Amino acid sequence: MSERTNLFSLILFCILVGGMMPNTMNSQTMDMSTSKIVCFEKKNPLVLKSISVLHEEVVKRTHIQLRVQRKWPTESQPTIVIGLKGQLDKFPQEYQEVLETLPATQVEGYKIAVLPKSKTVLVVGNDPRGVLYGIGNLLRKMEMGAGEILVPVDIQISSSPKYPIRGHQLGYRPKTNSYDAWSASQFDSYIRDLAIFGANSIEIMPPRTDDDFTSVHMQVPVIEMIEEQSKICDSYGMDVWMWYPNLGKDYENSDSVKLEIEERHKIFKALPRLDALFVPGGDPGDLEPDVLFNWLAQEAEVLNKYHPNAKIWVSPQAFRPTKAWFDAFYGHVNKEYSWFGGIVFGPWIKTPIQEIRKRINTGIPIRRYPDITHSLSSQYPIPKWDLAYAITLGRECINPRPTDEKMIHNAIDDYAQGSISYSEGTNDDVNKMIWTAQDWDPNSPVIDALRDYARFFVGNEYTEGVAQGLIALEKNLEGPLLTNESVVRTLQQWQELEKKATPEVLLNFRFQMGLIRAYFDAYQYRRLIYETELEQMARQQLILASKEGSKIAIKKARETLSNAWEVPVMVQWKERCLELADALFNSIGAQLTIEKHFAAAGRGNFIDNIDVPLNDAMWLLDQLGSIEKRENEEVRLEEIDKMLERNNPGPGGFYDNFGSLRSWERVVSHVSRELDPGDLVSPRTGFGVGLKGEEWVHEVTAKGFEGQSTPLAWMNQVTTLYDQPLEIVYNNLDPKSSYKIRVAYTGRFRSRIKMTADDILVHDFIKTGVQPIYEFKIPEDAIKDGDLKLEWTCGEGERGSQVSEIWIIRDDITQKEQ
The missing domain is CATH 3.30.379.10 (Chitobiase/beta-hexosaminidase domain 2-like)
Structure with missing residues (x-):
């Protein structure tokens, strides 16, 4: 033309x-x-x-x-x-x-x-x-x-949409933080909302998953609700997917397989529409590839009896994968069985999507299964998240991350045919709309989707205030909380919206979710300032123990630390959070506490953590209790000094706590987050103590080693996934001195890891999670140039390396001769 x-x-x-x-x-x-x-x-x-x-x-x-x-x-x-x-x-x-x-x-x-x-x-x-x-x-x-x-x-x-698969998982099961309380009409309304924003797929779940069969919130049995979900989706012309893990006892035993087949006949027959089945290779349901694909062929026969055009998609998810496992898995994938639909890329997949694309035949499609619902211990955690937020907001808080979701989506979107997100409830509501908008058009600005969200769901007069308010909530989570003065400003903006809001808007669950986060964040910010100062005051009082006497100093320090709960700050903000938690339960069935709202533990109940200590008070009080029992004053004073000097590596030494951004400056990262949003190659922040048999914890309230509360430093780690090396570099050591390393191994994983210094073995594989602190001599050849490169790696099939603290201690007694 x-x-x-x-x-x-x-x-x-x-x-x-x-x-x-x-x-x-x-x-x-x-x-x-x-x-x-x-x-x-x-x-x-x-x-x-x-x-x-x-x-x-x-x-x-x-x-x-x-x-x-x-x-x-x-x-x-x-x-x-x-x-x-x-x-x-x-x-x-x-x-x-x-x-x-x-x-x-x-x-x-x-x-x-x-x-x-x-x-x-x-x-x-x-x-x-x-x-x-x-x-x-x-x-x-x-x-x-x-x-x-x-x-x-x-x-x-x-x-026109760029990608043909655009949807979200809506599982009706107890583990979700709200869906299990819904009626069919509520699902209809929510599925319609997703369609209005461009979604064309919904993923449901069978009655049997890695969860309880029912909850106190459920109004109808799961089999009835998933039938309704299928009908609702069909009425909107949307594709119906089902996430169906392999939870049978033995898929090589004919009796066990028979039970699995019978169950699938019942489920597939009950659904009026089912377009695709997604079977995870693991998380849960780990099977060896030969067993897995043999079973999938049998499952496909049942599926196609009731839904002739449905295909089975499978993911290479596995907690402890090996090269042999992957070789066998992709060997089956490339056979392109008639029932096979494609590959799903989701959490706990070791291979980056770029490499998966290279390993499979050109015509095999990939569907993404992004975790948009979790903020830590997840596929896409909040990077270098402040510990104060991690132990209060936790893993499954209300988490609008609009700009982050766009970055995560667009980093690797060209490798897939779209996505159906992993969701555990309404906490990720904003993220759902952002992700669908990006699946439709990756070039669309985030602010456009947020304005649509605010205008349509809350009201035209709230468009700009709510849209910018959601971005502000995301900004609240960035960087150290102690110095993030914008948190209070965000609350002030939401409070102005609250004052002007109509009764209908105040009952709107989407407005309530933004408002409760604004109050919660500001409350934690104010508490962190207060409790940080209380801890410093208590430490100052203990420093004076030699002048006033240990018992007087301990008494003063205990009283100072207890002011955090005896004389709390900004109680009105906390009370408003509690009111809004009740309001959300009433409006959408959101379960933000265990006792009052019957939430599943660790699944959205962040209000239970609203007063978790943000300083080291619990550890200090435990230590002081033990010290106080010592009969000798001199011993008590020595123990107080030892406690106060816990992080001191001595003259010429180095100390790092990887909850600190300054310590992260030593961590080597070879790939930018924009190229590796899931940290499959890059280090990430980890959380959890993971001692005494606990795989992980969501907050610091759990008891730690030897029955005592753990120091907050053990709650933070620098982490790499699987056998990806973790590298940390120290400069300007004295080549004429000898050094030893004291290292704290805590965290969610209990892996076998080994450490080297400039490629010289420091220790061979040891199982972490048994004890927190280890100490080793650093090989002299590793520091002969004044620089030290420490590297940790896991054995094959392990889940990752984690380090929470490092002391590099100079031994000035054993200096080399000039």
């Missing part, structure tokens, strides 16, 4: 829409409060359902009934015209010409054009799904209030 033709088309377009240039930014709107819907489609159920969605969502927000008719209006009146691309011959010529000026659409795409001169809005889908997504976008852009519908006049859109 020539430039002259392009120019002519643009001029014609501008005339027809009333002189407005396409995609211009202005605040003009068109009143559509008295409009009617025109649609000629009579049979297609998804198109008719889409019109119902438009009608019902408008009524919900405006109380205006938009009447539907199948003929053009005889008089001039505002009109919303809905149709399929194949029906354009029924449109007036001028409408056809406007639509033709917009770029062509692809599968599931749509065009929206606003014509201010004739007060007309055109929504045309490339196919029935495209109609739904076009209506969804129109709803997101509408400015709706009581008795009022306004449409921006600058909407001229042609949009």
